[in-house]
Amino acid sequence: MTQQQEREADGLVLETAQVSEAPVQRNRSMSEVVEAAEVEPDVYLTSRPMLGVRSAKGWAAWMIVPPVDAAMLLLPLLWNGNHFKAILLMAAVSMALLFGAGRYRARLHLSVLDELPTLMGRLLTAGAVVATLFALINNQAEVASFLGTLLVTIALVLVGRMTTTMLILTARRRRVVAHRTIIVGGGVRAAEMATLLARYPQYGLVPVGFVDDSRDCEAGRVTSHLGRVRDLELLVPATGADVLLVADGDLAETELLDIVRSPECLDCDLLVIPRLPQFHTQVGIVDHIGSVPVMRIRNPSLEGPTWAAKRAFDVVVSALALLVLAPVMTVCAIAVRLEGGPGFLFRQDRVGRHGQVFSCLKFRSMKPATASESATQWNIGNDKRVGPVGKVLRRTSLDELPQLWSILRGDMTLVGPRPERPHFVSQFSAEVDRYDHRHRVRAGLTGLAQVSGLRGDTPISDRARFDNYYIENWSLWLDAKVILRTFSEVFFARGR
Incomplete structure (x- = not known):
């Protein structure tokens, strides 16, 4: 051709x-x-x-940078076999820090000097971690020898970066x-x-x-x-x-x-x-x-290995939580039964991922007058029908514990936008900009909006903005932060 x-x-x-x-x-x-x-x-x-x-x-030319970095980090093994384990650990820690810092994302303006402060910071951090561990198990002479190897390794990585940068620029200029x-x-x-x-x-x-x-x-x-x-x-x-x-x-x-x-x-x-x-x-x-x-x-990726890890975490945590919290849930069920009579669980249709409707479980904190009221009325925490037990359950979020079963089934997740009833989803989708975009992910037991104080009778538009911010900026670390803040909300029993 x-x-x-x-x-x-x-x-x-x-x-x-x-x-x-x-x-x-x-x-x-x-x-x-x-x-x-x-x-x-x-x-x-x-x-x-x-x-x-x-x-x-x-594909992208930037894909050559991680292999070259790894090769430069491991190159001292050719002449320094005495520090075999330390060099391998240095390479592993350095690559983890560089990947975590997003250093392998292609930039438009390529310059080693622009990258130098961050690159040196990551390499020196990795070197400090390895040198500290090395010093704990070796004598002073061995540590001094390793520090020399460390400086050579950093210099090799810099040479590798200059080489790959020139290769990438050449490929771009020639339209490769x-x-x-x-x-x-x-x-x-x-x-x-x-x-x-x-x-x-x-x-x-x-x-x-x-x-x-x-x-x-x-x-x-x-x-x-x-x-x-x-x-x-x-x-x-x-x-x-x-x-x-x-x-x-x-x-x-x-x-x-x-x-x-x-x-x-x-x-x-x-x-x-x-x-x-x-x-x-x-x-x-x-x-x-x-x-x-x-x-x-950043374009939010709503599939892939990290989301699979999120689902695996949901399954493990919800299963363990159901076992560990079984006594607490039993006490809650008995208290609700004594206060309000038969039927301690409350089932309600909620809208989850992709608009699918599922049955959401909660401990009953009050009895609706009719099924229509349950589906279409916006109830708030100071409703006179909420008894002492119901108020405690709501303030501590213990009424949400049965939703752990929904998480285990896959209808919900631990962290995500809180699910809403179909009637209000239709209403809010027509009134609030991008409200329906919340349904790109599974509904959550807790969410960024809730730990940010948006619970109970608070503006729906504010909640939708927080929910979409969570989806657009999702990461496993963001989930971890929301979970930690949820414990703070529960322990301090901040009301809805």
Whole structure:
């Protein structure tokens, strides 16, 4: 196959034509959109090659850095077998710290000097940990010898980083690595970004065009207008783009937020230029294109090994908690039975992940007058029908303990947005922005909103914002923090 044929087989490129007002519906193919247009289509596909650039989707040159770091950390083993265990431990601790610090995330502006303070800090921390352990079991002469090996190891890692940085920059400049990028927005800043990326290939991004809801755009003078923001779901797979760069222009922010979280766009790196790029942050290393700061926005991954670990943790903890707390739950059941008569458990339909309804269990703290009241009335803690036992259960959250069974079954999780009744889910989804986005994950026994004081009769909009913040920024450590704060809430019996 000739080079030209390889380029043509590499992918498709979008060209602009006269802009139409025909709406683009989701879940439709590009050909269906074009055929449905009454006038000249807004965007159409051709089979022309795009600058001869191959997409880097699915791999990145930055993947060479971890193996080189590991090799440099282990290289002293070739001439220093006496410190075999210490060198291996140094390599393991260093790699753990570097991975944990996010040092293996590709940056746009590559510079060893920018990375040097953080890199040295992680390596010296690892060295201090290993040297301390080494000193506890060896004599002073052996420790001094290991410190010399440690300094050589750090120098080797720095040499390795300089080498990999040069290799990556060379690959980018020759377009061996070139991530196809759609610029979101068509204003002055978007035009500037398109110009800079085309002029300086060392950033590893190649603009394939821009999207904007306006016809008259500054960016149209330097790159192709691919369509409107709502077209992104079609344009990302059609162009093979794996980076979305949000600049300025005529953008509906609510629509943009929903689209970049769609399945078609979820795998794309999301880069955002701050509204006031002249203001620079005081902390952290800010990436940039030219002199313009760029923020890398995290796309929440709601599947994968970490979520499997979360589920495994739920199963183990809920099973153990049911066994350990069985006496406490028995006392609660007896107290509820004595205060309110038969039926110590209260079952209620709640909405969980993906809108699925499940039966939520609680210890009964009051008796609703009717089933309709239970499903549609917003009850608060000072309801006169709540007796002394019910008040204690509510203040201490002991009434929630039967939900451990729901966690074990898989209807709920330990930490997540609190589940709500179907009636109120319909109501709040219509009234509160992004309320239904809470249902992207399982409902939780406790949540970030609850440990932040949003319990009982508090604004639903505030709760929804906290719940979505939790989902967007989820990590196992965030779950751990919520659980620890939940114990504080329970022990201090802060009311609802």
